[in-house]
Amino acid sequence: MKKTKKYIILSLATCITLSPIAVKADNGSDGKEIIPISAPINKVDQIEDVVMADYIKYEGKITEVNNNGKYLSILVKNDESDPYNGMVFHINEEVILLNDKTKDFITSDTLKKGMTVSGYYDKNTIMTMSLPPQLTPDVIVVKEAEEPGTIHVSKFNEDLISSDGTLKLNVDAETVKIDRNGNQLEKGAIGGKDLIIFYTISTKSIPAQTTPEKIIVMGKDEEVKVEPEITVLDKLIVNEKEITLNKSLYKNEKGVMMLPLRDIAEALEYEIKWNNESKTAELTKGAQWTAITIGEDNYNFAKMLIKLGTAPEVKDSSTYVPFSFLEEVLRVRVEITEKGMIEIGL
Incomplete structure (x- = not known):
């Protein structure tokens, strides 16, 4: 029993020590000023803003190399046991490829499965919301150097x-x-x-x-690169498959190329729902979701608000969105072919 009493006394002492106790302060001069928790923080106590690096680095091993003769991409993972881990890097002629051992340029055909690489991409680079995410990096470095650097x-x-x-x-x-x-x-x-x-x-x-x-x-050549103009208005290419549109593309009064939303959404395998009362269209594909409202330059994607400078429009009873909707909101790769046709790659 004595042991038990000691434990009880010790427990009570601990509770008294740790428990908050309210004490009414006297109005005398000895009382300390109580500062409310909503009081402003002194500037000296504020944490300085951290400057984010311009380029983000992702390092891992190449586990897949996909090359169909036109497009080259590599899947890089830093945890091969996780099926959702990794990042898909799309390699084009603008990506700088280097070897850290020679510190020299290499060609894309030297990228092989099993190599350790570091990919560097601008912090504002467009990235798909897929798993794993996909993007086009600025620099790829093959890691072969044995000496520190x-x-x-x-x-x-x-x-x-x-x-x-x-x-x-x-x-x-x-x-x-x-x-x-x-x-x-x-x-x-x-x-x-x-x-x-x-x-x-x-x-x-x-x-x-x-x-x-x-x-x-890293700067690109200063010469002006003329992009092909979109001249094919009733067709587009999705994953190398040509699709005929039910509604044709057109340029609005400001010269912005507008795309038929339903045709584009269905070609990219999105489910689309229209709310006639709010004039809002919702697009869903798996975990990906986006919404647009007629007349409002507010595009919602993954709970982010994106402005494109052009609001969705209705023409011939169909909803249209600006061309930039593809890259900026749906986060897909877009090119204009030499024949003037839009080509979309997922």
Whole structure:
């Protein structure tokens, strides 16, 4: 019994110690000022905003290579035991392919199953909502180097400090400086650009400083690339299959190409529901959902509000959406063929 009493006494003492106790304060001068929890936070107590890096890195092993002769994509996973893990990278001529061992360019046919790669993509890159997600990266680096080294992909200002403030470049005569085509560059041509940096040693300062071994300027050629015009208005291609539309495309008064929503949705295997009272259409495909309302430049996708600058319209009793709806809202890859036809790839 004595043991039991001790435990009970100890438990009561603990409860008294930990339990909140309300005490009425005297009105005298000894009472402390009570600050309500809604009181404003002092500026010194506020947490500073964290600057997000321009480019996001995803590293893993290539588990699949899909090449139909026209499109090339690789499935990269960092956890092969998870069927939903990974990311699909679509590779086109704009993607910079590199080997970290040689620090040189490689061709797409060298990408093989089992290779470890790092993909870098702009933080604003359009990504599908599928599992795994799909996107077109800016840079792919094959990891084969045995010696330690670091690759940093970022925009740098004229002082050669990265946009996130983590790295400063001290370029010397030994630093190789080239553009994406392999042309040699002067030091003055790299400031204010998006760069791929190869380096090994850096200081522990903030920002860290390094003398890079190699710098590649990611900027695309300055020459103007003329995109083919959409001239085929009654057909489009989805996953290499030509589809005839029930309603033709047209340009509105502002010159924006408008697409028939129902034809597009059904071609992409979305289920579409129309609410005549609210003039709203809902599109669903598995876990993917989006909604549009006639006359409102508010496009909902995955609980995000997207504005395209053009509201949905009704023409000949059919709902139309702007051309940008495909990439910006449905997050599909779109190209215009040389024959002037829209081609959509999932």
